[in-house]
Amino acid sequence: MSTVATPVAPRSRSLRQVLRAYLSLIKPRVVEQLLITTIPAMLLAQRGVPSLWLVLCTLVGGTMAAGSANALNCVIDADIDSVMKRTSKRPLVRDQISRTHALVFAVSLGVASFVVLWTTTNLLAAVFAVATILFYVLVYTMVLKRRTAQNIIWGGAAGCMPVVIGWSAVTGGIHWPALVMFGVIFFWTPPHTWALAMKYREDYERAGVPMLPVVAEASHVSRQIVIFSWVMVLWSLLLVPAASWIYLLLAVVGGAWFLIGAHRLHSGVLRGEEVRPMRLFHLSNSYLMAVFVGLAVDSVVGWQVFGWPF
DSSP, X not given: OOOOOOOOOOOOOOHHHHHHHHHHHTOHHHHHHHHHHHHHHHHHHHTSOOOHHHHHHHHHHHHHHHHHHHHHHHHHTHHHHTTOGGGTTSTTTTTSSOHHHHXXXXXXXXXXXXXHHHHHXXXXXXXXXXXXXXXXXIXXXXXXXXXXXXXXXXXXXXXXXXXXXXXXXXXXXXXXXXXXXXXXXXXXXXXXXXXXXXXXHHHHHHHTOOOHHHHSOHHHHHHHHHHHHHHHHHHHGGGGGGSOHHHHHHHHHHHHHHHHHHHHHHHHHHTTOOOOHHHHHHHHHHHXXXXXXXXXXXXXXTOOOOOOOO
16 A cells, blocks of 8 residues: 655744844844944044934944845845855855845835934934945945956945944034044955955855955955055044044054054065965954044043144
8 A cells, every 4th residue: 555755844944043044134243343433433423422312323223224235235146155155154045035035124124224314313324324225235246346356445435334324423414534434444444355355265266256366466465455554554543633642542553463464464475375364354353443442432531632733
């Protein structure tokens, strides 16, 4: 007597698994940078502690905007993510979330970020948030990333916007310290990303993404890292007139620390040694945190600022 096997229905995912998948879409580690840079920008704008409600609303709205951009990036780059080991466990690659649901989620977050920032801060901050999403998705993800080795130089501008959003949320406008903070992150992004790309060069090559380490010799990449690192550190000193000795000390010490790491990487490449670019990658995170935390402490302590010498 033959028996017919009864098909077993696929096991549904638990609510916790679904929530974890959606959380993964917004790339929480990337969002951490928003917290590190937005709060100090708001403290500097206030030269003290702004309304905690304002800080909370700005962070919530900014996190939604960053999450929206990151989720849209996952939707568009699903084909790239599927062939890269570093990104092979993202939820769209593993079919934990459908592309349609991910797209709806991303757009909803973007709309919510605009509403939150407009109703709790001001229209300028809300517009900046939406502009950041559009730039990251339309300019970086859809155009630059797959077409030019300069992708991260110009595309990295999206990651600089949290300081501008935070500043405008407090002041309702844009002033030179916000632009200097923007520049610090702008010049920080290439060394940070190229160090990562040196480690995962084969991943990017396999995916057809022309990151600089894929299309250029390692010596050229490390030289560019040194150049951008020097520009970043020197640029960070432009904030000294708006700060006191606390920021100056941390900017100089942190900058020297980072430059030593960049030069060591370059020297190792020139000598043909097996280098560890991830050391510089992790160092770059520590540097950015040190500089912006120093700026935050400086703003709260309230010591006399240097001011311009003219």
